[in-house]
Amino acid sequence: MPxxxxxxxxxxxxxxxxxxxxGVALAAPQIGYAVRVIVVDVSRKKGEKGHGLIVMVNPxxxxxxxxxxxxxxxLSVPDYTGNVLRHEQAVVEGLALDGRVVTLTTSGFEALAFQHEVDHLNGLLFLDRIQSLSTDLFRRKTSG
Known part of the structure; x- marks a missing residue:
């Protein structure tokens, strides 16, 4: 229970x-917990608003x-980015920490973040959604 x-x-x-x-979002399995809890706050990225800081259990x-x-x-694969097919809008439902059912209609970057974090809860990384490692995976540029 939440x-x-x-x-x-x-x-x-x-x-x-x-x-x-x-980052702007994180799932419990990324930090060693085998439970279905995520946090999402796309407002951490310049120019993004979304719903603000959301903690969701069993999304x-x-x-x-x-x-x-x-x-x-x-954050789990810091050296790479990749081209991934995602949906532009997502309706997500889960529990708040006080046990209330929360249903959010998300769009744009926030919809992507929720899809990405729910994937983590389901044992998937964005790498699992890349069509071609040779054309859709890119090494991040590093400063220095």
């Missing part, structure tokens, strides 16, 4: 880890609309 101390501790660790990272994507290929990266 309000139990173990779930609250996972949520706090996710929030602390996200705050210390350059489920109810519907997807539109399709778009876009460049995607991941």
């Amino acid at each position: 309000s139990d101390p173990a779930t609250q501790a996972v949520a706090k660790d996710l929030l602390d880890t996200l705050a210390a990272s350059p 489920v994507i109810l519907s997807l609309e539109g399709r778009k290929i876009l460049r995607e990266g991941c």
